[in-house]
Amino acid sequence: MAVIQGDMGRVSEFTVRRLSNYFRILNDLEKRQISTVSSARLAEMCGVTSAQVRKDLSYFGNFGTRGLGYKVEELKDAIVQILGLDHSWSMALFGAGFLGHALFFHNGFREDGFLFRHVFDVDPAKVGTTWSDVSISAQKDAQKILTDSPVEIAVIATPPDAARELVDMLVDVGIRGVLNFAPTQLSVPDGVWLRNVNLAVALESLSFYLSM
Amino acid sequence: MAVIQGDMGRVSEFTVRRLSNYFRILNDLEKRQISTVSSARLAEMCGVTSAQVRKDLSYFGNFGTRGLGYKVEELKDAIVQILGLDHSWSMALFGAGFLGHALFFHNGFREDGFLFRHVFDVDPAKVGTTWSDVSISAQKDAQKILTDSPVEIAVIATPPDAARELVDMLVDVGIRGVLNFAPTQLSVPDGVWLRNVNLAVALESLSFYLSM
Numbered sequence: 456m457a458v459i460q461g462d463m464g465r466v467s468e469f470t471v472r473r474l475s476n477y478f479r480i481l482n483d484l485e486k487r488q489i490s491t492v493s494s495a496r497l498a499e500m501c502g503v504t505s506a507q508v509r510k511d512l513s514y515f516g517n518f519g520t521r522g523l524g525y526k527v528e529e530l531k532d533a534i535v536q537i538l539g540l541d542h543s544w545s546m547a548l549f550g551a552g553f554l555g556h557a558l559f560f561h562n563g564f565r566e567d568g569f570l571f572r573h574v575f576d577v578d579p580a581k582v583g584t585t586w587s588d589v590s591i592s593a594q595k596d597a598q599k600i601l602t603d604s605p606v607e608i609a610v611i612a613t614p615p616d617a618a619r620e621l622v623d624m625l626v627d628v629g630i631r632g633v634l635n636f637a638p639t640q641l642s643v644p645d646g647v648w649l650r651n652v653n654l655a656v657a658l659e660s661l662s663f664y665l666s667m
Numbered sequence: 668m669a670v671i672q673g674d675m676g677r678v679s680e681f682t683v684r685r686l687s688n689y690f691r692i693l694n695d696l697e698k699r700q701i702s703t704v705s706s707a708r709l710a711e712m713c714g715v716t717s718a719q720v721r722k723d724l725s726y727f728g729n730f731g732t733r734g735l736g737y738k739v740e741e742l743k744d745a746i747v748q749i750l751g752l753d754h755s756w757s758m759a760l761f762g763a764g765f766l767g768h769a770l771f772f773h774n775g776f777r778e779d780g781f782l783f784r785h786v787f788d789v790d791p792a793k794v795g796t797t798w799s800d801v802s803i804s805a806q807k808d809a810q811k812i813l814t815d816s817p818v819e820i821a822v823i824a825t826p827p828d829a830a831r832e833l834v835d836m837l838v839d840v841g842i843r844g845v846l847n848f849a850p851t852q853l854s855v856p857d858g859v860w861l862r863n864v865n866l867a868v869a870l871e872s873l874s875f876y877l878s879m
Contacts, residue, residue, distance in 0.1 A: 539878030557766035563867040632873040661844040666751030
């Protein structure tokens with residue numbers, strides 16, 4: 456297997472996003488027992504150019520053979536390692552509302568190894584109820600619970616004001632990654648990684664193309 | 668105001684996604700009554716290079732003045748027009764589960780002018796109940812309802828099998844845009860625009876950076 460060497464500091468979020476796409480396509484090819492794929496075909500399936508595919512992969516090592524293309528399983532395994540999906544990640548969910556529920560029970564997270572260990576909410580009616588094997592805890596107890604039983608990633612599905620108030624505590628307890636679904640741009644100190652997910656962005660992309 | 672000319676066929680989804688980001692940042696600057704911004708400052712706030720900002724905008728016309736930067740309101744209004752956010756879009760939601768509920772009541776959609784006109788579900792217990800001013804209809808009646816009262820965009824928040832079964836009907840009734848949250852890659856014929864939203868992609872981006 457190609458060695459994952461990488462100069463990851465230079466890798467943009469857009470490259471990482473494309474790696475996620477390549478991973479899904481390769482996974483699908485593997486399930487269909489297709490063992491090799493050309494960069495042109497992989498590019499076409501991902502809606503990018505083959506030069507883009509080769510450039511994205513070049514950050515991490517030498518993949519593929521001229522004229523033969525990529526070995527599907529080998530490239531998929533390499534991308535799994537690059538994306539950090541070769542082990543599981545523990546997460547805490549903040550906000551047990553409709554979005555929180557949808558995220559908690561989203562199969563794609565579990566399949567990737569992203570596992571919710573704690574769920575927090577401010578609503579006393581929800582505290583003590585159980586989702587799968589996780590009991591919902593009071594948000595005011597989050598600092599203590601996360602100190603005793605730390606996780607790597609916090610997923611925020613609260614209203615925007617509540618989200619902004621959470622960040623300092625999350626940094627204090629040593630959270631390293633924050634995935635924010637609240638409709639507000641959060642900011643975090645150096646050393647903590649944040650992704651703000653804006654659900655409207657995909658719709659704006661549609662309306663752009665529909666307006667052409 | 669700069670004329671939106673555009674060579675939009677060449678514009679990649681990534682450019683459109685960045686335009687969405689510029690729009691949010693400019694909106695925020697406008698609220699803070701900041702009237703001009705340099706491409707360097709705008710780029711920094713969006714996490715891209717200023718060359719990227721200039722290149723993205725160059726597809727659509729000449730914006731900004733050397734040494735002075737961009738006029739915030741003018742550039743925001745231009746991007747609103749480019750993204751097709753200068754008028755409203757009517758939408759139908761498929762799947763009135765937890766994710767569907769979260770999407771229906773997501774304020775960001777309404778603020779952008781994306782309005783749900785219909786909600787469909789297969790569950791008889793949900794049909795006839797009301798979300799805001801929209802009554803949930805039986806999914807088997809969708810074709811007739813959407814023929815009589817058409818919408819431009821379908822938002823799919825159903826299980827994957829149901830999503831795949833929906834596509835032909837949506838194309839038949841003249842839907843032009845599909846936003847798919849079901850964890851399956853749908854495909855649509857030419858002339859229909861599709862965005863598959865994969866909630867795991869943002870987590871994979873976090874795990875990439877956390878693994879460095």
